[in-house]
Amino acid sequence: MNIIHSEYNQYRLYKFLNCFVQHAALEKAMNSLYRLKNNQMFGGEQQCMLITGDTGTGKSALIKEFSSAFPGYEENGVLIQPVLVSRIPSKPDVEKMMIELMNDLGQFGSEARKSRRREIGLAEALVKMLKVCKTQIIIINEFQELIEFKSVEDRQRIANRLKLISEQAGIPVVLVGMPWASEISNEPQWASRLMCKIELPYFKFLNEDDRKEFTRFVKGLACRMGFEEPPKFESDEILFPLFSATRGEARKIKHILSEALSLALWRGENTVHQQHFAEVMDSAFFDEDNPFKLPFKEVPLCEVSKYASYNRYSTVESEMFVSTQFTPKISTKALFSKT
Numbered sequence: 001m002n003i004i005h006s007e008y009n010q011y012r013l014y015k016f017l018n019c020f021v022q023h024a025a026l027e028k029a030m031n032s033l034y035r036l037k038n039n040q041m042f043g044g045e046q047q048c049m050l051i052t053g054d055t056g057t058g059k060s061a062l063i064k065e066f067s068s069a070f071p072g073y074e075e076n077g078v079l080i081q082p083v084l085v086s087r088i089p090s091k092p093d094v095e096k097m098m099i100e101l102m103n104d105l106g107q108f109g110s111e112a113r114k115s116r117r118r119e120i121g122l123a124e125a126l127v128k129m130l131k132v133c134k135t136q137i138i139i140i141n142e143f144q145e146l147i148e149f150k151s152v153e154d155r156q157r158i159a160n161r162l163k164l165i166s167e168q169a170g171i172p173v174v175l176v177g178m179p180w181a182s183e184i185s186n187e188p189q190w191a192s193r194l195m196c197k198i199e200l201p202y203f204k205f206l207n208e209d210d211r212k213e214f215t216r217f218v219k220g221l222a223c224r225m226g227f228e229e230p231p232k233f234e235s236d237e238i239l240f241p242l243f244s245a246t247r248g249e250a251r252k253i254k255h256i257l258s259e260a261l262s263l264a265l266w267r268g269e270n271t272v273h274q275q276h277f278a279e280v281m282d283s284a285f286f287d288e289d290n291p292f293k294l295p296f297k298e299v300p301l302c303e304v305s306k307y308a309s310y311n312r313y314s315t316v317e318s319e320m321f322v323s324t325q326f327t328p329k330i331s332t333k334a335l336f337s338k339t
Contacts, residue, residue: 006265009265012225012226012265013258013261013262013265015224015226016221016224016225016257016258016261017258019221019224020064020065021217021220021224022220023203023213023217023250024213025198025199025200025201026058026062026200029051029062029198030062030065030066032049032198033049033062033066033137034066036048036049036172036174036196037070037082037083037136037137039172040136040137040171040172041136043170045167046167046170046172046173047172047193047195048166048173048174048175048190048193048195049172049173049174049175049194049195049196049197049198050174050175050176050182050184050185050194050196050198051174051175051177051198051199051200052176052177052178052179052181052182052197052198052199052200053178053200053201054178054179054202054304054307054308054324055178055249055251055308055324056202056250056251056252057200057201057249057250057251058200058250058251059141059176059177059200060141061250061251062200063085063139063141063176066083066139067083067085067139070082070083070136072106078132078133079105079106079133080133080134081105081106081133081134081135082134082135082136082137083135083136083137084104084105084130084133084135084138084139085104085139085141086100086139086140086141087100087140087141087142088100088140088141088142088143088145088146088177089145092146092150092158094119094157094158095118095119095122097158097161097162098119098122098123098126098161098165099122101126101138102122102125102126102129105129105130105133105135119161123161123164123165123168126165126169127165127168127169130165130169130171131169135169135171137171137173137174138165138171138172138173138174139173139176140162140173140174140175140176141177142177143175143176143177143181143184144177144178144179144180144181144310145177146158146159146181146184147180147181147184147310147312148180148310148320155184155187156187156189159184159187159189159190160189163189163193166193175194178310179307179308179309180308182197185197201304202247202248202249202303203217203248203250203253203303204248204303204304205243205248205303206301206303206327206330210303211239214239214243214248215234215239217250218239218242218253218257219233219234221233221253221254221257222257222272225257225261225272227270227271227272228270229271231272233272237274237296238273238274238277238292240296240299240301240332241274241277241292241294241299242277243301244291244299244300245285245291245292247302247303247304247326248303248304252285255285256281256285257272259280259285260272260276260277260280263279263280264276274292278290278292278293296332297332297333298332298333299332300330300331301329301335302326302327302328302329302330303326303327304325304326304327305325305326305327306325307324308321308322308323308324309321309322310322
């Protein structure tokens, strides 16, 4: 797609690509993150939180939005990190995890490297650094990688170390990952500490109340496109094909909208309309019948029925991950007939 000429239009596209629109589950998660961080200063036993969601549900966007409200800054030569965002390293073990946390703090140094008892020394150094950096909350992304291919003993060892770091530093820990990351709540050390568990879902559509939530979300995105009058994404000719193309995945919804906005801005038009979506789907996204080119009554609809999962008991690695499952497709005509 050609480059948008105007610097103002480039700015509008940049703003849209980086905007954050909340829905009910995201709002609940965001409020809980603020609550954990704000309560940290009062001391006592810190609560922890688990946020799970399938691919594209907004986990990374949530982390980015929250952490951007509390950027790091320098104070007396020390980098202060109110929010520490890290991730479970691939093929994780206790030492790798703590080194990753210290690297993300920007404070990894010789004190930890020279320790004779490496794991204990790393933990002590990390706790000290967290206090020096005035960290108030730790967010660990991609936490499902702790569950994958790890023995029960390995998982318990890492989980126990995280628990001890939280206790010794007096900092809440937020674990974020794919749906099977929830297995950590089965560990005795975490069962009572994960006071808040939130699942970020795909949007649903076949029920009228669910459709209202999806509509509110796309209207919120429309309001952030910078037009004098927001595009009418709540119209049936856009709303139904958009859900058909995305099956309720928030990330894909935003990708399609950003491409449609880019096309409209490049052409100098004052809104995004149905034809923009039809062209974008043909050029960038769809490999089946383009739902924006189908008669309204023939638009196929389906929604999530079961989220992705991990089968640790499979002996075939390729069968360990079970893909997200969706309901059978139903046409718009059939949907309204049922209603």
